[in-house]
Amino acid sequence: MMPKALMIIRIAWRSIWRSKRRTLISIFSIVIGTGLPTFTVCLGWGFYNGLIDDVARLMAGHVTYEHVEYRNSPSIDLWVDDIQAINSALNNNDEVLSTKQMVLLQGVAHTAKGAVGVSLMGIEPSKEISVSFLPDSIVSGEYLSQGDGRRAIIGNKLAERLNIKVGKKFVFTSNDINGELVEDLFRVKGIFKTGSSAFDSYVVQSDINFAREVVGLNSNATSQLGIIVKNPDNHDKILERWQNELASNDGVFLSWRQIMPDIATYIYMDRGSLVIIMIMLVILVQFTMFSTILMSVLERKREFASLLAIGTKHVELNLQIFFETLIFGLIACPIGSFLGVGALKWVEGYDISKLIEANPEDMSIGGFTMDPIITPFFSAPLILQISIIIFLLVLILGIVPMFLVSRISIVDELRA
Amino acid sequence: MFKIFLVNIFICIIFLNYANASNLDPEKILDEVDDLYRSNSSHGIITLSVTTINWKRTLTLEQWSKGEDNSLIKVLKPKKEKGLATLRVDKNMWNYMPKVKRVIKIPSSMMSSSWMGSHFTNDDLVKQSRMTEDYTFSITFEGTREGKDIIEITCIPNKDAAVVWGRVEVIVFRNDYIPIRMIYYDEDLLLSRILEFTDIKIMDGKMIPTLMSMIPVNEPDESTIIRWEKIQFDVSIDDEFFSLRKLQQ
């Protein structure tokens, strides 16, 4: 069997190179068919991952530890205790980049101009500075530092609606942990602009210790513990382990997907449409490939007929066609991946907003702006996956020519 | 609304009581107002007229209060809204909707919503009177202005007090301390809103302004007007009166 297979491979290999032009067209179409999806998907995934990472760092991390009931009713009377123990355990974990404690208060901010519903995030300023992009989004005044007390930062849209500037005051009304109404004065230390109108018109940040004071939480309790992991791709697995090892009775570890389902849905849908466009594109490109393979087989019908006449089996001919497409795939798919990655390297770091002159708010997903700097997602498994999918598609395309060969009439072909 | 309303009433009452005390330390006066108010109760009928750019409406309300922390307001007219009631006990507020026979506790997120469509918010009704805690008072004018003999008390919020205003001026008649107007300034000391007290009448033996008009400065065509139709002071009301059960009756 082996020499036979080797000979079939030899025939296939030589047949491919007999018609160089056709072969180059086939290989070119597969290269494009592999390179283009690699480029687009890695680019798209890069944007999504950047977005997820940004939002995770801004909000409650890739993984969030919170009260089991908090999702259903995010109120201040559902906090998690013993946070320091879990926190230090997580910070000694190799997979964790950082953790951030947060106290989240829903309430109303008032000024003489009016009152606006807001969410007050009590945060650890030093943690946010190392983790979140918000400290870099301050457009006026300064970001928070530890012990800032009544000083808070607010979004530019909220500042507009409340008609306040840096140094001015507003009153924040909320409920404390016993459900009693509490009121406190805050002064604007800084105004931020993320580009997300939802965030910029709704969020107030202050030092976590003061936020705890406002609602009467002790220093061992938070609404959420946000965990920034080193590799967000496998946060689901880590999450499960932590749930078993670390979580207390009423605490639960959740994925950013559960914390921010709207963003997850948006990304899922956006990603879905990208994939659909890709599939259509790949089909178009594969069609070129398909027609060249088909042509090459149809042109050689007589050759196949004579091979059959001298005793070649159909299965052996099919094997030859299979090897031909296999060789196409083996040559073209790696080149395609390589070129796709090369193109990604080439555009990496480019500021896309220059290209389309878009308002950053036009590029938002789920209310969060995408980073306009191109940061492709270079993932070997992803690139390999695309390459393999295209490769398999090419092999599947080889089936039709095989079918045609099986229908060749030896007598008719040889008579011609 | 109700709180400001009450605060203003109490300011009036203090001034009535202390008019001849020749003690013009405003802080001390207001301290005693608070003390005085806590032992008080009242029962009255109010007409509330709200004018906005888009609509105008008038409600007739019946109100009861006891001390600083309990109050109950029920809508008498118009018929469509009859029975609609708001109960406040301490810092909690409930609305009763007779149409759906439901009691709704007003959450903190709703506190900034308008109370019955007026220029007062739910929060305005709930806010405790903490004048002496939150402000520093001083008499900034004493004498004749616009033909009236008045005293102007300027209230400056204390540092860190949960007050949105930059300054509040209270102007009263010098002889009987009946309020004329309260002027609210924002933090930049720009005029924000004005509460006018007019139609001074004697009710249940006390001389009080029976008409209060609230005009937001940035929307001069809008206003909320409160008219005291009837009021009795020091009526006896049980604490049980201010209950969810009563709210629904």
Add this chain to the structure above:
Amino acid sequence: MSTVKSNEIVLLQNIKKDYGQGNVVTEALRGVDLKLVKGDFTVMMGPSGSGKSTLLNIIGGLDRATSGKTIINGQDIGILSNKALSLMRLNNIGFVFQNYNLIPVLTAYENAEYVLMLQGINPLQRREKVMSLLQEIGLDGLENRFPRELSGGQQQRVAIARAVASDPQLVLADEITANVDSETAQSLLELMVSLNQNNKTTFLFSTHDPAVIKFAKRVIILKDGNISNEKLSSVEIEESTHK
């Protein structure tokens, strides 16, 4: 089953072949009976459309008769599956075509080796066989050339080598001298005669070329889909070949 003499390579009984469907049916063969025995060197002549190619295709298992029995080497191939037919062709039949039909991507050597490889012969035996064969047909030194680098006559020699390499019972040669000059045709025929004599390979030719006849041990004339006469005058041969 009828007893078959072991030297009977081909036995055709009342072979009929119709082409087309419905009202327009062409009868290509109208009841051919033919027997070829081992060592035959038979030339089949006849005008175009007389059914020569059809008969060769049926004997070679490339086509099936509409009716009648086709017994090759004692086996009724009319009842074989396509797969079994192709195995039969591989092991029993050698084909030489008018257009050579060599595998263009294989060298002369590889073309001759191809069938041996399909048969699973081991490399050493293959090499020995092919090299001696190439020498025998006068192609030694050209074994690494591709078909396009060879003349028509050389290609046809390779095709003959391929056909006889596996020592088939029967070699079918369809108009194999049509595309070469008479000198080349002469040498090709001499080659096959020597193969017939040395290896006892049975040959069945179809041809228009009267030059072929002088090499024939036996001549068959096919006319209107039937074998008209097995004994022919040279005049008749002239007629049949120049129609």
